[in-house]
Amino acid sequence: MDKIIEFTKNIQFTLGDSVLEIIYLFAAVLFILGLKMLSHPDTARRGNFIAAIGMILAIAGTLILHKQGGQRIGNMGYIFGALTLGLVVGLVIARKVKMTKMPELVSFFNGMGGAVATIIALMEFPNIDKELIELHGMLNFQTLVIFLSLVIGSVSFTGSMIAFGKLDGFIKDIRSKSLRYVNMVLLLAIFGFVAFLMMQGRIDPKDLMPYVFILLGVSLLYGVLFVMPIGGADMPVVISLLNSFTGVTAAMAGFLYGNLAMLTGGILVGSAGTILTILMCKAMNRSLFNVIIGAFGGGGEAVQNELGTIKEISETDLAILLSYSRKVVVIPGYGLAVAQAQFLAHELDVLLEGKGVEVKYAIHPVAGRMPGHMNVLLAEADVPYDKLVESDKANEDMDNVDVAVVVGANDVVNPAAEEDPSSPIYGMPIVKALKAKNIIVLKRGMGKGYAAIENNLFYHDKTRMLFGNAKDTLQRVVKEVENM
């Protein structure tokens, strides 16, 4: 007790300071509650709202009450200008973008967070505590935190932008083995450079600025080359990983400013993102290391065996086949998203249910470009929850299925994952469409899936193909079923 009294005597605090700490604490609690609620379907939307309130509180509290060296926040005009501009642009982008573009958007916004962390690190580097440098030279934790924030923030920024570009299609995959070595060298160079800068002893941080900019450049480049060789099937994992990176940088900035809201929020995102990343890797039966090294689909050593012939089916025949089936399973993939065919798929399943056909959707965890991508799309088309079946459950019942309709999916139904040990996707759990009595594949053309490997399913005796944009072909099938 005496100790506490003595402690309080020695520090001076104002009402504002303590109120701000309480606001931050409150905001941190709202973040945790929000995240907790976000992980249950019933409360998710409210959870998002609660987290947003926590954010508004933290921002407003900072604006009104924050002090640094006795100075209140100034430049209010600029701050409100930037806030308003960000608010308007952010809302417009978030509202206007199509649901199929969601993964790109998350990646883009995530990159923004990374850029902010980078800027903070750059601006705070010259302000490293003079006393700390006097005591320990550059070899102190503040310096380390700033460097890590700079490196991780910029990797997160450029990495997210490349992921955004790749998903959007204006950046193509570059797959070469040499890139893997370049990346490893770059990573070592970054670590070495950080170590070198921290060994500089008692020096004015301002004198090191040119080196810091070199470090920044190398880190930005690493972000680009880090995502470049990673194939599409791994994009969800990468976005999730970069998301947790941004969380970690937010926490580091929080550490720098002794700010509880930033610290808790950042760490929460860091650990949540990491868990999501691991869940994703598990769904694909791959290690995170493999994903990061960018080994996926890079080999292309898969043996080309004799593939057989492709058989096509007409819309009319498909309509008849579907109408006289008992059980139909729809296996959606990215093609469904691209064609925006989810509404038609639902129309078809309502029609078929009217005829007494049982229709389910088999959802592979990594179908599409993000975890849960298919769920979001089908929910958009009002497909009821109970019709969506996870792939394990769907596989148990696949023997009894009369028709499996694959709409724009490829790698997630590729039997090579089970049969061909030389295949790059060997070991990945798949939806076992091959076990169904008939397999119909709706596909734009004979192009390969994102993992760029051949799919034997398309050449199987039981399989028939219906080529064309899924929206057009489904439209015609719906009409045919209606007329029957």
Place this chain on the structure above:
Amino acid sequence: MEAILEFIYVNSETIFGIILSIFLGIEVISHVPAVLHTPLMSGANALSGVVIIGAIIILGHAESTFSIVMGFLAVFLGTLNVVGGFAVTDRMLEMFKKKPKKD
């Protein structure tokens, strides 16, 4: 070595907070159904925008033109992350609303 010990002593409360938060984050997330993976990732992404507080602090104490420009950029990008993140998450979750069951 001495520096590390000193650091741990000085920042013990923060270190407690960080370690507990890590476990909290794992615990809060680990039972999430696959349906909510995308919204959750998006929501977490909005939360990482909390870094904007740092941006406000920088701009709020900026004096040189360079730091005002950088601060402005940081606050703008941070707002984009926060607002866009929450708005997109809300839009996704809007579609998960319980619909009256059809017979």
